[in-house]
Amino acid sequence: MNYLLTITKKFNNLTQRAKENKSIIILGIETSCDETAVAVVKNGRQILSNVIASQIDIHQKFGGVVPEVASRNHTLAINSCIDKALKDTGVIIGDIDAVAVTYGAGLLGALLVGVSSAKALAYTLQIPLIKVNHIEAHICANFIEYPNLTPPFLAVAASGGHTSLYEVLDYNKFVPIGGTTDDAIGEAFDKVARLLGLPYPGGPEIEKQAQQGKPTINFFKNSKAYYNKDLSLSYSGLKTAVVNYINNAKQRGEKLNVADICASFTKQAVDMLVDTTIYAVKNKGIKNIALAGGVAANNHLRQSLITEAEKISVSVFIPPSILCTDNAAMIASRAYFSIKSGEDLADLTLNAKANL
Numbered sequence: 001m002n003y004l005l006t007i008t009k010k011f012n013n014l015t016q017r018a019k020e021n022k023s024i025i026i027l028g029i030e031t032s033c034d035e036t037a038v039a040v041v042k043n044g045r046q047i048l049s050n051v052i053a054s055q056i057d058i059h060q061k062f063g064g065v066v067p068e069v070a071s072r073n074h075t076l077a078i079n080s081c082i083d084k085a086l087k088d089t090g091v092i093i094g095d096i097d098a099v100a101v102t103y104g105a106g107l108l109g110a111l112l113v114g115v116s117s118a119k120a121l122a123y124t125l126q127i128p129l130i131k132v133n134h135i136e137a138h139i140c141a142n143f144i145e146y147p148n149l150t151p152p153f154l155a156v157a158a159s160g161g162h163t164s165l166y167e168v169l170d171y172n173k174f175v176p177i178g179g180t181t182d183d184a185i186g187e188a189f190d191k192v193a194r195l196l197g198l199p200y201p202g203g204p205e206i207e208k209q210a211q212q213g214k215p216t217i218n219f220f221k222n223s224k225a226y227y228n229k230d231l232s233l234s235y236s237g238l239k240t241a242v243v244n245y246i247n248n249a250k251q252r253g254e255k256l257n258v259a260d261i262c263a264s265f266t267k268q269a270v271d272m273l274v275d276t277t278i279y280a281v282k283n284k285g286i287k288n289i290a291l292a293g294g295v296a297a298n299n300h301l302r303q304s305l306i307t308e309a310e311k312i313s314v315s316v317f318i319p320p321s322i323l324c325t326d327n328a329a330m331i332a333s334r335a336y337f338s339i340k341s342g343e344d345l346a347d348l349t350l351n352a353k354a355n356l
Contacts, residue, residue: 003123004347011128011345014097018043018340026339027085027096027121028332029078031114032106032134033160034058034065036077038085039328040096044140044336045147049088050322050329053077060200064190071109078117085328093125100130100335102137103346104353105161111352119348130335131346133356135162136174137334138292141323143171144333149317154286156277158301159293160186160203163273165231165280168290171337178231178280185269186295188235192242192265196258206262207298213259215267219245231280233272238265270301278308290317297321 018024023042030037034055040048055073059065086093101118104111122129139155155166155174163186164179183191186203193202198209219241242265249256281289289309295301302318309316323330338344 003126006126007122007128007345007347010126011098011339012342014128014339015342018336024097024336024339025091025095026098026100026130026332026335027082028132028328028330028335029082029099029101029114029118030134030137030326030328030331031074031078031110032102032104033110033326034070035326036074036081037326037328037331038078038081039332040085040089040091041144041329041332041336044333044340045144047144047329048091049085050327051081051085051088052322052327053081056201063194063200065107067107067109070107071113074110074113078113082117082121096125096127098122098128098130098335098339099125100132100331102134102331103131103350104356105134106352106354108352108354111354115350115352119350123348128339129346129348129350130338131344131350132331132334132338135164135293135356137330138324139166139168139174139290140334140337141292141319141327141330142290142317143337144329145319145323146317149288149290152286153288153290153317154277154281154284155290155292156273156296156305157293158185158273158291158295160184160190160295162293163233163235165277167284167286172341172343178233178276180233180235182234182236183239185235185273186293188239188269189295191239192262195243195246196256196261198258203295203298206266207300209259209262210266210300213257213261213263215263216260217245217264219264219268229279231276233276235269235272238268238272266298266300270298270304273301274304274308277305278312281309281314282312286314288315288317292319292324294325296324
């Protein structure tokens with residue numbers, strides 16, 4: 001029996017098992033940027049293991065992620081991560097029902113390492129291969145942390161490459177309703193950090209500095225955060241305003257107050273996203289917000305969103321930091337709900353996509 005026919009039959013069987021709430025164990029693989037991650041998750045919500053091999057120390061000397069270096073280190077780490085993820089669970093490899101992998105969006109070379117490994121594993125075990133959208137997976141991290149969370153809700157995906165609002169109508173229906181028209185919020189954090197001479201990764205460094213400073217600098221004439229009725233955002237303008245402020249201060253020979261700059265930038269960047277999110281839930285009558293993505297680990301964003309949402313009796317769901325940054329548990333979780341609805345089965349022609 002050929003592989004495609006075999007996995008199709010097994011996939012259909014898994015779909016039926018999921019609908020009957022029977023146990024399904026999925027091994028997830030994530031290599032979209034600079035973390036090599038492998039996890040084993042049961043029924044989309046229970047983590048059995050979650051292994052992450054970070055490359056932060058490697059990329060710090062470059063001041064950011066170097067795609068070729070990231071790909072090479074994924075290649076070096078992927079097999080040991082798979083071995084450890086299985087060892088940590090006590091689950092034997094034959095107990096894995098499906099393999100899930102991020103196929104986009106992300107760095108193409110990095111994605112290819114994960115996709116190739118997942119295809120090899122799925123083919124060897126003769127089990128279904130599930131393709132996963134990286135951003136949708138970030139949102140699904142909330143299903144792991146909050147077992148009782150169910151759609152519909154509004155999701156805010158905030159990361160280094162994405163800043164988007166989604167209306168999550170069902171476990172497999174993510175409708176984009178707004179977001180940035182240029183830079184992502186995390187990208188803006190990293191660029192401002194680099195301009196200030198802060199080490200990589202920039203986001204956490206700005207947060208540390210911001211805690212010591214005061215948000216007294218108005219980078220725009222109107223420092224009040226704003227939103228657009230079409231739910232669009234722009235971080236390029238804020239980033240440019242910070243650049244101009246720093247350059248003008250240097251030309252005047254003034255000493256920069258890095259902590260105040262970080263605090264002021266953080267407040268304005270976060271206020272834009274929070275105000276837009278609150279406008280969206282009020283406009284659509286949504287009562288639950290799920291925060292997701294690497295920037296969701298930022299404490300100012302977390303607290304600000306909770307504070308504003310409480311004013312209008314809206315609940316906010318936020319995963320722990322380990323599930324905000326790139327991880328494979330969210331990949332396996334997303335795949336479970338794909339299986340349950342009979343979607344996203346891939347074959348050996350699956351290829352990585354830098355953009356989705």
